[in-house]
Amino acid sequence: MIELILHGFIDRPRRKQAVVPRGIATGDLDRVFGQLMGPSIDAADLYFQHSRSESWTLEEGIVKDGSHSIEQGVGVRGAISGEKTGFAYSDEIVLPQLLEASKAARAIARDGHGAGKPLALHNARALYPAIDPVESLPNPDKIALLREVDAYARARDPRIKQVIVSMAATIDTVLIAASDGTLAADVRPLVRLTCAIAEANGRREQGYSGGGGRYGYREPLENGRALRFADEAVRQGCGP
Template sequence: MTIPVTDHKRYFIDKLGISERLMERCLGEALSAGGEYADLYFESVTSTSLGVDESMVKTASQGISVGCGVRVLSGERTGYAYTDDLSSEKLLKAARTAALIASGPAKELMSGFRASPEGTSLYPVAGAESDTEIAAKLKLIERADKAARAYDPRITQVRAGINDELRRILVAASDGTFASDTQPLARLNVFVIAKDGANTSRGTSGGGGRVMLDFFEGDKSPEHFASEAARTAILQLDAVEAPAGEMEVVLGPGWPGVLLHEAVGHGLEADFNRKKTSAFAGLIGQQVASSKVTVVDNGTMANRRGSLNIDDEGNPTQETVLIENGILKGFLSDKLNSRLMGMPNTGSGRRESYHHIPMPRMTNTYMLNGEDMPEDIIKSVKRGLYAVNFGGGQVDITNGKFVFSASEAYLIEDGRVTRPVKGATLIGNGPEALKYVSMVGNDLALDEGIGTCGKAGQSVPVGVGMPTVKLDRMTVGGTGK
């Protein structure tokens, strides 16, 4: 049957010459050796990157990437091939290559596509790039450079950059899936170095999302991000060494949700649980956190960096409750793992590009609000650490152990936030740490739009968030007293 052609699909059908008949032929070839399921993932990405260093444009690039990935599933096995040549000859060859993992008579026959529902778009769609837009982007990072340098004479070095892309995808599958999307993404970054005598410190800030350039003309202006980066760097110049030992820890709202993402979120992805390599494997329905903890993954939030109208398998994204009042409710799944595990597909199949296979991934992952006032949480701490922002971190999915570096943190003494500290690391076990959550604030915030998640060599944009949270016990690494 011939399906309706939307603007998203028209790009591939009209401009790239990918007909419905050709897609059916490719899927037929992909299943010819006995595969259970096959899909085609067409992708076209136009991107721009600009960077200013020492108040001069140091980097400028534009790129276009077009290609298709063909996947065949047979049991737990995946066959995958891709091509940047969208001629019928190359597409059919890729389909035959992916089919090699299967053997025997075809288990599924291609019987035509079904129209996918077209819901409300979660983000604006940009047009073609122009020289005017390039000039406007350059002005944004020049403004950031100027604002950071003007913040304090101790700011000695500034780097600012902007990266944006327009990604078009079309997914056609043997189960009838036929879906497409056009996805904008933009991010502005500022990095500064501050010096005071022999003392040196660094600060970073940035933000964006699935937005247009006018996003950076509002509250999230270049000046806002520049001031945040500079403030953090100047603050660190006078910071004392962080204390070490087990103590109460308060996590601030917003970006500290990255700890939740890394220490807990990855362990709730279905592939790790199917293979029983996650610390959460086999624990659905059990208490895995404090009763004050509810964690969701939500790909349907307008303009957010991790949001998607459809995932990279053509399924609508959704809000998925992972942990509710401390009880583990479910995992994030894609087509492969939902089929093998007999669980619902949560629309979490994501991939970095047409070069890669999809796998279960997070979108925007955050902890829901509690009932405590943030100021009451601080007042409840006799001596502890208030971690406002984080830099890098590491986590072991198999046991949930993590180490995170705090880029902005303070001492809490007798219920008051006092001196800034440097060199603080948080050390713990994700599932264990959530059991020590004793207070959850009512000030949920999401990050500024900077998150990029890595898994199995693939990177995808994500969002994180949380309200102010108190953990009664956590190990803090530092060299102070």
């Protein structure tokens, strides 16, 4: 699992404008800790995070807005030396940058500049599937899902003139490595779908409903939740 997550920071579909870092293995982490630790350093840890998200908005039956973003980085908590703690950060998850960050964090802790709180490391049971919701549905199917909810909402009441349907997904991957050999990881998917009625009854009425969870895009449609969001938005906008 840990090795998969380490390489999962880099084994993501390549997209235009996306910076894809190279692979980091547990042996590389040993090298970083070897440089970070020393006689005056009591403990240290590394915090890796990679977040990828997207959003889609359908208005008047047309995709009016869409976005995709990737954020990543690694924080080095440079060691508690007595009461001193140093921090360094890199947005590139590559070995050379990790080694540079470890040097900086160790120097800060040793020289007495900077302070911070230690990371909380623990092992937790899996509460949701480690899936990538962004890739759980092809893009044409995502648009089809938005249009299905839009058509369903309009069919519920002929007075409805404008419907806005949006959905978003995020995959957040976290890995914490501690100098005592502890590795803790989490993969956190999140999907949200909303339906809004912006015009009904011949005037500007509003109705809104939505929700989400830690699953892929298919689940809201397969369990009927997406259409129930539309039902509630129509109820609010048009009345019983």
